[in-house]
Amino acid sequence: MTGAVTELPTPSPTPVAPAASAGQRRLLTLLFVDLSGSTAMAEWMEAEHYAAMLGTLRAVYERIVPHHGGVIARIQGDGMLAVFGHPEVREDDGRRATDAALELHSAVRGLLPPGPRPAHFRGLTLHSGIHAGIVLINEGDQMRGRFELLGNAPNIAARLSEAAKADEIIASDESLGLQSQFFETGPRFSLQLRGRATPLGAYRVFGRAAVSRRYEASMRRGLAPFVGREAPMATLHTALVRALGGRTLWLGLRAGAGVGKTRLTEEFLRHAADQAGQICRLHRGYCESYLSAEPLQPFLQMLRAMDGMTDPPPELAAAQHSPPALRADALLALLLALARREAQLVFIDDLQWADDASLRLLHRLRTIAAAQSLPLLLLTASRPEPALPGSHDDGAQIIELPPLTECESARAVQQLLPKMDPFVAAEVRRHAGGNPLFIEELCHAAAETGDAFIEGQSSSAWLAALVESRVGRLPPGQAQLVRLAAVIGNVIPAWLLQALSGYGEQHPDVQALAAQDFIFPDQNPGHLRFKHGITRDVVYYATGLHERQALHRRISAELLARGGAEDQLHEQLAYHDAAANDWPAAARHAEAAGDQALVASALDRAKKQFRAALAALEFLPDDGGESLARRRWINIAQRLGMACVFDASQDDLRVLRHAAALAAAEGDDSLIARTEYWLAYVGYALGETRDSLRHARAAVETAQRCNDQALLAQLPGTVGQLQAAAANYAEALPMLDLAIERQRSRAVKSAANRIGLSFSLCCRAYVLGDQGRFDEAHALIAEALAPFDGSGHAVEASIQGWRAAVLLWQGRWAEGRAAALAAHRVGAQVRSMFTCAMGHAAAAYGAWMEQADPTALQHVLDATAWLAPRGGGLYSSFNHGWAAEILSTQGHATAARHHIALALKRGRQHDWIGGAMAYRAAARLAGQVGDVAQARRYLALARGAGEQRQSDHEAAVTALLEAQLKLDDGWQAALEVARAEFTRMGMTGFLARADALSC
Numbered sequence: 001m002t003g004a005v006t007e008l009p010t011p012s013p014t015p016v017a018p019a020a021s022a023g024q025r026r027l028l029t030l031l032f033v034d035l036s037g038s039t040a041m042a043e044w045m046e047a048e049h050y051a052a053m054l055g056t057l058r059a060v061y062e063r064i065v066p067h068h069g070g071v072i073a074r075i076q077g078d079g080m081l082a083v084f085g086h087p088e089v090r091e092d093d094g095r096r097a098t099d100a101a102l103e104l105h106s107a108v109r110g111l112l113p114p115g116p117r118p119a120h121f122r123g124l125t126l127h128s129g130i131h132a133g134i135v136l137i138n139e140g141d142q143m144r145g146r147f148e149l150l151g152n153a154p155n156i157a158a159r160l161s162e163a164a165k166a167d168e169i170i171a172s173d174e175s176l177g178l179q180s181q182f183f184e185t186g187p188r189f190s191l192q193l194r195g196r197a198t199p200l201g202a203y204r205v206f207g208r209a210a211v212s213r214r215y216e217a218s219m220r221r222g223l224a225p226f227v228g229r230e231a232p233m234a235t236l237h238t239a240l241v242r243a244l245g246g247r248t249l250w251l252g253l254r255a256g257a258g259v260g261k262t263r264l265t266e267e268f269l270r271h272a273a274d275q276a277g278q279i280c281r282l283h284r285g286y287c288e289s290y291l292s293a294e295p296l297q298p299f300l301q302m303l304r305a306m307d308g309m310t311d312p313p314p315e316l317a318a319a320q321h322s323p324p325a326l327r328a329d330a331l332l333a334l335l336l337a338l339a340r341r342e343a344q345l346v347f348i349d350d351l352q353w354a355d356d357a358s359l360r361l362l363h364r365l366r367t368i369a370a371a372q373s374l375p376l377l378l379l380t381a382s383r384p385e386p387a388l389p390g391s392h393d394d395g396a397q398i399i400e401l402p403p404l405t406e407c408e409s410a411r412a413v414q415q416l417l418p419k420m421d422p423f424v425a426a427e428v429r430r431h432a433g434g435n436p437l438f439i440e441e442l443c444h445a446a447a448e449t450g451d452a453f454i455e456g457q458s459s460s461a462w463l464a465a466l467v468e469s470r471v472g473r474l475p476p477g478q479a480q481l482v483r484l485a486a487v488i489g490n491v492i493p494a495w496l497l498q499a500l501s502g503y504g505e506q507h508p509d510v511q512a513l514a515a516q517d518f519i520f521p522d523q524n525p526g527h528l529r530f531k532h533g534i535t536r537d538v539v540y541y542a543t544g545l546h547e548r549q550a551l552h553r554r555i556s557a558e559l560l561a562r563g564g565a566e567d568q569l570h571e572q573l574a575y576h577d578a579a580a581n582d583w584p585a586a587a588r589h590a591e592a593a594g595d596q597a598l599v600a601s602a603l604d605r606a607k608k609q610f611r612a613a614l615a616a617l618e619f620l621p622d623d624g625g626e627s628l629a630r631r632r633w634i635n636i637a638q639r640l641g642m643a644c645v646f647d648a649s650q651d652d653l654r655v656l657r658h659a660a661a662l663a664a665a666e667g668d669d670s671l672i673a674r675t676e677y678w679l680a681y682v683g684y685a686l687g688e689t690r691d692s693l694r695h696a697r698a699a700v701e702t703a704q705r706c707n708d709q710a711l712l713a714q715l716p717g718t719v720g721q722l723q724a725a726a727a728n729y730a731e732a733l734p735m736l737d738l739a740i741e742r743q744r745s746r747a748v749k750s751a752a753n754r755i756g757l758s759f760s761l762c763c764r765a766y767v768l769g770d771q772g773r774f775d776e777a778h779a780l781i782a783e784a785l786a787p788f789d790g791s792g793h794a795v796e797a798s799i800q801g802w803r804a805a806v807l808l809w810q811g812r813w814a815e816g817r818a819a820a821l822a823a824h825r826v827g828a829q830v831r832s833m834f835t836c837a838m839g840h841a842a843a844a845y846g847a848w849m850e851q852a853d854p855t856a857l858q859h860v861l862d863a864t865a866w867l868a869p870r871g872g873g874l875y876s877s878f879n880h881g882w883a884a885e886i887l888s889t890q891g892h893a894t895a896a897r898h899h900i901a902l903a904l905k906r907g908r909q910h911d912w913i914g915g916a917m918a919y920r921a922a923a924r925l926a927g928q929v930g931d932v933a934q935a936r937r938y939l940a941l942a943r944g945a946g947e948q949r950q951s952d953h954e955a956a957v958t959a960l961l962e963a964q965l966k967l968d969d970g971w972q973a974a975l976e977v978a979r980a981e982f983t984r985m986g987m988t989g990f991l992a993r994a995d996a997l998s999c
Helices: 038-044 047-067 093-109 152-163 173-182 214-221 230-244 261-276 297-305 314-320 324-341 356-371 406-416 422-432 436-449 461-472 476-488 494-501 508-515 533-541 545-562 566-579 583-599 603-617 626-643 650-666 669-685 689-706 709-725 729-749 751-770 774-785 794-809 813-829 833-851 856-870 877-890 893-909 915-928 932-948 952-965 971-985 988-998
Strands: 024-035 071-076 079-084 126-141 145-150 169-172 183-185 189-191 200-208 248-254 280-286 343-349 376-382 397-400 491-493 519-521 527-530
Touching: 024 038, 024 047, 024 093, 024 152, 024 461, 047 071, 047 079, 047 093, 079 093, 079 145, 079 152, 093 126, 093 169, 093 173, 093 200, 093 461, 126 152, 126 173, 126 461, 145 152, 152 169, 152 200, 169 173, 173 183, 173 200, 173 436, 173 461, 230 248, 230 261, 230 280, 230 343, 230 376, 230 397, 248 261, 248 356, 261 280, 261 343, 261 376, 280 297, 297 324, 297 343, 297 356, 314 324, 324 343, 324 356, 343 356, 356 376, 406 422, 406 436, 422 436, 422 533, 422 833, 436 461, 461 476, 461 533, 476 491, 476 494, 476 508, 476 527, 476 533, 476 545, 491 494, 494 527, 494 545, 508 519, 527 533, 545 566, 566 583, 566 603, 583 603, 583 626, 603 626, 603 650, 626 650, 626 669, 650 669, 669 689, 669 709, 689 709, 689 893, 709 729, 709 751, 729 751, 751 774, 751 794, 751 952, 774 794, 794 813, 794 833, 813 833, 833 856, 833 877, 856 877, 877 893, 877 915, 893 915, 915 932, 915 952, 932 952, 952 971, 952 988, 971 988
Parallel strands: 126 169, 248 376, 248 397, 280 343, 343 376
Antiparallel strands: 024 079, 024 126, 071 079, 071 145, 126 145, 169 200, 183 200, 189 200, 491 527, 519 527
16 A cells, blocks of 8 residues: 555746646645555455455445544555545644544454454554645546545655554654644654655554643643733633622633633633632533534533532432433523522633534523523633624623733743744744744744744644634635735735735725734735734645746736835845746845845845845756856855854855855866855854864965955955964964054945954954953954944944953953843844854853852853854853853852863864863862862963963963962962952952952
8 A cells, every 4th residue: 555655756946837637735634544464464365355354444444534524535455545634624634533543443453354364363453654744636536546645745644654563553743743632642753754854753642642622732741831811811800700799791702723712711710719719610611623522512511520519409410311302401400500509600612613502502591690690600712703703602792812912922932942042932933923822832843853943844734734724714715815915925015915816905805814813914004914924834835836836926027017125126026036936037136135135234134145046046057157157156155155254054154165166166266265265254153263264374375376455455354363263362463453454444435344344353352351451452342333332233243242251351240241231132133143142141151250140050051052053153162161160160060061071172173262261160170079189280271271372361360269269378379469460450350259258
């Protein structure tokens, strides 16, 4: 059976007209089932017996799969492929498929093949695989089965079935997600499947768990933090007080899937039980769409929960033994009788799935209780229904539950991902749009992968099914409109939507989509926006390829015809042309957009566009202009290098290495020199100082050979910065002085020249600060900062970071912390991870030194973790040195040694800045256990590390530690040396510590 699904080649990038047989693009959950050991069985079974067994299997498949809402796509031999989600996607398709697999396995275990059986035969078993994803579905035939399914998802389901052992079910994490909590499973594991590049997360499913609601599934996995909701919670408590006072009230919570209706009610009910449990009886039930729910389901759940009630009214027994035809009346009488005794709180969840009998009983209960002035609070939670708005909770006081605010979302993400890269956390918030369920799922995904989001791949298939099921319930015109909006983008210009659909902002269908939380007016007038980025992504990728490409081409034509702001036009055209596979136009517009962003110092946008241009170039045909294409690729890569100096990554370095290889193939010294220059600069930003110095020397030699005077004018500053990073101060200062002399005369000519001058000034200030010449250092920093102070430019973040380092060295911890926080803030604004993370760490260290902030260590560790995927970054030994100092002071020896080792390891890349701190931490640890010899040894190494950098402030701080440890009678002399040096250099915070020690 596993060979029945054909793996398809990658579609041609050339747009083609949609064929009549192109099929439908659908999100499906696929169940692939095979009989275990069937080949061996066929050897000892007679053909007639084997055929009879297959007939029995077919009957089992045909009975069980439809019962769970699935459709059999094909049966071949003893294997079966079933799909869930066709013709209608349901949000619980993964759960349905898994339930079907469990029932199939149980049924087959109970079968026996006809005829004689060998002694070693242990019974019939299946092995199954479940996966979900986008599938192209066509009507089938006798050869292909009921449906022809094209795409990778069926292949993966088949591979999972292959990987499963006898009587084993393996379901992918993508297909189940949160729904895995409805089942007893093994731990999540990774599976490397044939034909798949990356491992797939999966579970072995053993059986059903005692879980019936998604809220219970969330509790089982671990609930997201409950944040916000103060206003609706206050409304609920007020209603409870009024009900306790003898009023009949019905409150209906309404919100879309995942917005938090059930969580809010559960929190309210918990508080209500604590506060009014003695004077109010609580009843709860829920409605469900899964399988065939019984009539009056929520009320029957309440009835069963009353078993064992002390002093029950006679109406309880009457209700328990009532025939089906009289059951509603009996339940009504019971609840009214209870309300006459004491206040009652009745909660029904997911009312949108209630049967008619339950709705009639609910309305009758409210009407009669109100007429009799009974103390009764009815609380229901439901989703808005587009077809019959308000029909299920008509007459209730409606509480519309909005998504979480930006601040509330940030609190929730921070609690779920306390150590996560802040830019990933921002992407979670953007995609989730304030939906707590989306926040929870995206946080779990980010925690498991540790990666940033890939556009369009930020949600699991089960969550995508939740979105698609909502779209599937829309009227056809609105469903088509939301798919069109998804192709336009997350932000939708109203004029463009009207040009493509004929519907303006005020059209009833557009208003209906806003009411149902799909799209809503943006803060920018004349624009609409998707409420949740994840919704847009799911809808976009569920739209057929040919339909998408045709729409992208129409959008590009409309944009060109209308015109507009040139910078925005290039960005939009680059996106739509690439999606339409118009690669020449995509490359041209992305390159132009990158250039414009670079001029505007929007470096994150420039980087994104240059990468898009390079990607588009890969699809251009080879028209014989190979040299021209190489040169264009190299030139764009060099501009990418310029864009990423404030936020470099290893991926950027790989691009530039490829550009260097292309430049070498061209044999053009000017291209080679400039590529080597950017390799040096980007490597410097990543902290790869040793390698960067090699590239810088190569750039100098090649630029001299080809007489590239413009590049030769830039190189002294770059080489000076590299030598400073390597603590080669004697070589760094002359180069920096030369660069500053040249740059001062040119600074008035362009912003780029001012940035270059500020960098050189700061780098020289950093060197002077390390040497203890703090007054000179601060004067240079002030000059560097003046043109950019308060500008929000990326260079401001870098300058403030350098300023923070110098102030912390000087023991001016409050000022250093303020500068570091400014670096962190501006770095976050311009999306520079390096300055954002280093500012965060430096501010934490300042708080530790100033007031022993107990949260400081975690902040330093978080910042270090943010930088780790990018290779650590420039001066990352700072972070390890700070962590080692805090840990050693707290007596955490093992963890301190780990960071000591990492700080010293950075020396391999000539990053010595944290070396003296690391050795001092080691000396402190040795002193704590009374190992005097080792403490002296490490103090000597700390002095040597400071002398290597000609660092007077390091020498003074090492002398202070020697005095603090009191290893011998010379500690007082060391203290006097430290005090004198602190006084000379104005190291106020350290001087205060020295004075305290002498008292």
